[in-house]
Amino acid sequence: MTGERPTFLFDGDCAFCSRCAGFVERHIPTRAAVLPWQRADLDALGVSQQQADAAVQWIDPAGVAAGPDAIARLLRDAGSFWRPLGVALGAPPVRWLAWPAYRWVARHRDLMPGGTAACALPAADRH
Template sequence: MERSTFVYDGDCAFCTKCAEFIERRIPTRARVLPWQFADLDALGLTEAECTEAVQWVGADGSRAAGPDAIARLLGDSGPLWRVAGAGLRFPPARAAAWPAYRWVARNRHRLPGGTAACAVPSAQRD
């Protein structure tokens, strides 16, 4: 793989708005693309993984999901963003990030830019 890839849910308006923010504001070399247009087999990802959380597949084959994927994306970006990524990897921050990420994922249809299509199916909610 020549470059890292950050995969999000392109059917979710909230996720798409976040991806657009990344593309506009965060200088990363990674590809940022919806899982619906990604070659999941080539990335070693499943549809289930991608509907559960954002995914990071590093150029070196490393993988991460959810806030860990976001930390990797930030770590692959400009200096200020790398600091934010390091902060997100700090154990207390990481411990808090997962419950916060799961809450956002469950409620993304209620957040700004969210639509009914953003709702995680009830079978996948905690």
């Protein structure tokens, strides 16, 4: 990881993911750089292309978090009323439920609001 500023990576090739990232940039006051993984220096961040393609990533000096764990860290970083949401998302049993929900949304992101056919994961990744 370079610098002390956190980084939040999303799939810039997915319209649904890009809309969600836009919401984060407009409404959630995080310190993180919100970047499509396709434009990030993954080697410098310590994240593989496979990891970035599989789930959103949060990278900070404490390490890397993926999926709902990354979202929880982003929300905690934002402070204000976002922090309790991040704490709840990262705590059992919410965290246990968040992962299956995240995987379901990831598999069906082409059907989500703003999603397009380009958002669809390869068929092998959908089961």
